[in-house]
Amino acid sequence: xxRGLKIGMVGYKFMGKAHSYAYRALPIIxxxxxxxxxxxxxxxxxxxLEEARTNWDWRLATTxxxxxxxxxxxxxxxxxxxxxxHEAIAVAAMEQGKHVxxxxxxxxxxxxxxxMERVAQLTGVTHMIGFNYRFAPAVLLAKRLVEQQRLGRIYxxxxxxxxxxxxxxxxxxxxxxxxxxxxxxxLGDLGSHLIDLAxxxxxxxxxxxxxxxxxxxxxxxxxxxxxxxGQSESSQxxxxxxxxDATVFLVQFVNGALxxxxxxxxxxxxxxxxxxxxxxxxxxxRFDFERMNELSVxxxxxxxxxxxxxxxxxxxxxxxxxxxxxxxGHGLGYDHTLVHELAEFVSAIEEGxxxxxxxxxxxxxQVVMEAVETSCQTGRWVTVDYGLxxx
Numbered sequence: 001x002x003r004g005l006k007i008g009m010v011g012y013k014f015m016g017k018a019h020s021y022a023y024r025a026l027p028i029i030x031x032x033x034x035x036x037x038x039x040x041x042x043x044x045x046x047x048x049l050e051e052a053r054t055n056w057d058w059r060l061a062t063t064x065x066x067x068x069x070x071x072x073x074x075x076x077x078x079x080x081x082x083x084x085x086h087e088a089i090a091v092a093a094m095e096q097g098k099h100v101x102x103x104x105x106x107x108x109x110x111x112x113x114x115x116m117e118r119v120a121q122l123t124g125v126t127h128m129i130g131f132n133y134r135f136a137p138a139v140l141l142a143k144r145l146v147e148q149q150r151l152g153r154i155y156x157x158x159x160x161x162x163x164x165x166x167x168x169x170x171x172x173x174x175x176x177x178x179x180x181x182x183x184x185x186x187l188g189d190l191g192s193h194l195i196d197l198a199x200x201x202x203x204x205x206x207x208x209x210x211x212x213x214x215x216x217x218x219x220x221x222x223x224x225x226x227x228x229x230g231q232s233e234s235s236q237x238x239x240x241x242x243x244x245d246a247t248v249f250l251v252q253f254v255n256g257a258l259x260x261x262x263x264x265x266x267x268x269x270x271x272x273x274x275x276x277x278x279x280x281x282x283x284x285x286r287f288d289f290e291r292m293n294e295l296s297v298x299x300x301x302x303x304x305x306x307x308x309x310x311x312x313x314x315x316x317x318x319x320x321x322x323x324x325x326x327x328x329g330h331g332l333g334y335d336h337t338l339v340h341e342l343a344e345f346v347s348a349i350e351e352g353x354x355x356x357x358x359x360x361x362x363x364x365x366q367v368v369m370e371a372v373e374t375s376c377q378t379g380r381w382v383t384v385d386y387g388l389x390x391x
Contacts, residue, residue: 004034005349008068008098010089011080012043012052015103015130019078020056022338029324030343033350036076042068069093076349079103082175083183087112094123099349101342103130105192105369106362108183113366117359117388128345128355129362131196133274135340137332138295140320141312142278142285143201145297152282152300157202157259159277161190162270166245172222173239185243187212187369190274191263195365196357197276203255205368205384210249212376214241215266249372284309293331360388 007023009016020038027035040060043049053061062068065085069077069092077093079086079102087107090100100120106129107113120127133139145151166177175181176189198205218238246264253259267273274289283299286309296309314320316328321340325332348355364386371382 004037005075005099005346006037006039006073007076007078008040008042008071008074009038009058009078009080010042010065010068010085011103012041012049013080015080016041016043016052017056018335018338019080019101019342020052020058021335022342024057025335025339026343026346029339030347033343033346036346039074040068040071065089066092069096069098074098076101076345082181083188084108084181087116090116090127091119094119094125094127097123097125099126099345101128101130101345102359102362104196104362104365105183105188106359106366108180110363110366110370113359113363117363120359126345126349126355127359128341128348129357129359130341131193131200131357131361131365132337132341133193133197133289134200134357135337135344136287136289136292137314137320137322138287138292138312139197139201141295141314142287144320145283145285146201146278146280150283150299151278151280151285154202154253154255154257154278154280156279157198157253157257157276158261159194159197159259160262160273160275161186161194161264162262162267162273162275163190163265164268164270166216166265167268169216170220173219173241174222177219177241177243179242182243184369184373185214185241185245185247186263186265187244187247187372189263190265191247191249191261191372192365192369193274194261194263194276195368196361198251198253198259198261199361199364200357201276201278202253202257202259204253204364204386205259206252206254207381207383208249208251208368208371209375209381210247210261210372212244212247212373214243215245217241244376247372247376249375251368289334292333363388 023036038058041058042062042065049061077098077100093100221237248262251259277286286296295312298309317323345355371384375382
């Protein structure tokens with residue numbers, strides 16, 4: 001009899017591919033838990049779906065997500081779909097007693113996210129949200145240094161997530177540029193990761209103020225509203241962009257630290273620059289995901305003649321996950337953060353404990369995002385009120 005958790009995944013594009021890879025790699029890197037069973041994958045296009053099922057070795061396929069959540073031979077529902085479908089799929093799955101992994105942002109709105117979190121608490125299932133950057137070894141090392149107070153009192157957290165894939169005004173109107181499907185633009189797509197890292201590394205946020213901008217307000221209609229790409233049907237037919245292209249905001253943390261955040265998809269030359277720096281009274285750290293195997297570290301108590309940021313390669317056994325992968329110096333990539341992330345999810349289910357980050361973290365992120373949007377609309381500082389129902 002198979003011992004591994006039986007997975008039902010909804011979605012087969014970018015994140016569906018990444019999660020499929022991670023499930024297949026889990027038993028190699030984390031052999032202490034039974035290998036997940038890739039039971040059924042769901043998507044809307046039958047031809048693309050069958051190609052994904054075959055290539056990634058899923059057992060079954062369906063074009064109706066209800067088939068996934070209602071099956072007796074599915075233990076976990078993994079949601080890799082556009083944001084507007086998260087709430088319905090997750091709630092239905094949890095009401096069927098399924099554990100749920102959901103990609104970020106958690107819902108289209110704060111109210112949707114809170115609904116999902118309430119159902120998760122009521123049903124008692126294990127739930128997790130896809131903030132995978134928490135699981136980069138360098139980020140975990142930064143957290144360790146903060147928790148051990150090796151940086152002293154924290155003064156600043158500055159963060160940027162910069163991309164450039166929609167700078168061309170002729171890039172088509174894909175679903176990520178439609179508020180009714182995506183919920184928001186650069187703020188939800190990129191800024192949500194920065195907000196979660198701020199919560200993870202620094203703590204709760206007290207208040208925010210921000211500005212946002214849509215640089216290209218009309219774009220050619222796309223032939224298919226899926227994925228990052230899509231071919232334009234006609235350069236003459238255009239539709240409105242209803243999300244932000246860029247959002248910049250300031251925060252005051254509960255612990256007194258200050259934060260600066262920038263999320264944009266209009267930064268030419270930046271394919272995916274996910275950067276943060278933390279400054280404290282005793283030291284600083286800085287991280288750039290494009291060099292994810294490194295953490296730059298500065299300690300104030302170093303001798304005067306050797307003070308400066310040092311490059312720490314986070315691939316040795318003392319570092320997070322250092323003994324799981326390759327010999328020291330052999331770096332990891334984006335895909336490995338997904339393996340770490342899903343290992344946390346699977347192990348939480350097996351051990352009967354809460355997974356982190358979970359839907360509560362997703363709600364907290366959503367609350368901050370909506371506070372930022374309110375500030376962008378009013379031009380004022382906005383107080384953050386988490387008002388959570390559970391851990």
